[in-house]
Amino acid sequence: MRRSDLVPSNQKGPTMRTTQIVFGERQHLLRVLDSLENSALPKSRLEQERRVLEELIHARTTELNGVNTSWDEKVGMVLSAEAKPELLEKLAQEAPKSDYYLLRLISEHPRVSSRTLGRLAKHPYGAIRENVARHPNADPVTLAWLSRDRSQPLWYLVAFNPNTPAALRRKLQERLRKLGQSQASK
Numbered sequence: 001m002r003r004s005d006l007v008p009s010n011q012k013g014p015t016m017r018t019t020q021i022v023f024g025e026r027q028h029l030l031r032v033l034d035s036l037e038n039s040a041l042p043k044s045r046l047e048q049e050r051r052v053l054e055e056l057i058h059a060r061t062t063e064l065n066g067v068n069t070s071w072d073e074k075v076g077m078v079l080s081a082e083a084k085p086e087l088l089e090k091l092a093q094e095a096p097k098s099d100y101y102l103l104r105l106i107s108e109h110p111r112v113s114s115r116t117l118g119r120l121a122k123h124p125y126g127a128i129r130e131n132v133a134r135h136p137n138a139d140p141v142t143l144a145w146l147s148r149d150r151s152q153p154l155w156y157l158v159a160f161n162p163n164t165p166a167a168l169r170r171k172l173q174e175r176l177r178k179l180g181q182s183q184a185s186k
Contacts, residue, residue, distance in 0.1 A: 018101070
């Protein structure tokens with residue numbers, strides 16, 4: 001998991017547990033379980049620790065399915081290179097906005113349609129919008145819309161997307177040159 005995957009929140013208190021965080025925890029627990037299986041521990045301790053880890057893994061799986069039913073199956077479909085654009089569209093439409101991991105995978109998929117990317121461009125999670133901004137299937141309208149967001153590095157990514165209209169690309173690359181010049185003069 002990238003550090004940027006931890007979703008910043010304006011709320012005071014605990015951080016929101018996204019599907020990315022829960023999935024990462026489960027993956028880590030699976031690696032710990034694998035490590036445990038290869039350890040020379042007394043049988044009773046090995047069984048006790050295995051049982052605790054399996055309960056924690058099950059709890060994470062239940063949490064993921066609570067966000068989006070059949071979560072692992074849907075992630076598996078998106079990870080398939082043969083996933084059709086229509087399937088990706090359907091999964092994106094049905095996924096709750098809080099399923100950051102699944103939606104991020106869809107936004108990275110090479111077969112995702114420009115229509116689906118246009119919808120994902122409005123998602124609140126920055127990593128999804130960044131994937132859309134760099135995606136070769138993003139259409140010019142979506143890229144122009146993303147380029148207006150100065151709070152994220154979106155305009156920078158849009159500047160180098162080959163589908164960005166030439167006039168907008170020149171404008172954004174000029175902004176980048178000016179930014180570089182102002183940084184060099186400091």
